[in-house]
Amino acid sequence: MYNLQSGYSEDFHKKLALGSLHLGYCIEEAFRDPEVRLFDLLAGGGKHENYKIKLATNITPLISVMIVRGKLLKLLYRLKHGEW
Secondary structure: OOOOOOOOOOOOEOOEOHHHHHHHHHHHHHHHOOOOOOOOOOOOOOOOOOHHHHOOOOOOOOOOOOOOOOHHHHHHHHHHHOOO
């Protein structure tokens, strides 16, 4: 199960965090699914610092994937990340 915590408009609504709303739905779904044995709320690093490493009992590498569509966006992404 994947919980996407990026790609949301941070200023969508001043009292509603879309990432938190999505997380709540993922937690609900995990409790209903008998095949889910583990729900790791500490996967990945924090937004500004990796505070989770101080709390975690197990460390599992997390791979992030970014899908970029359109030639202009791909070019801008490569420029930002120095991939020439």
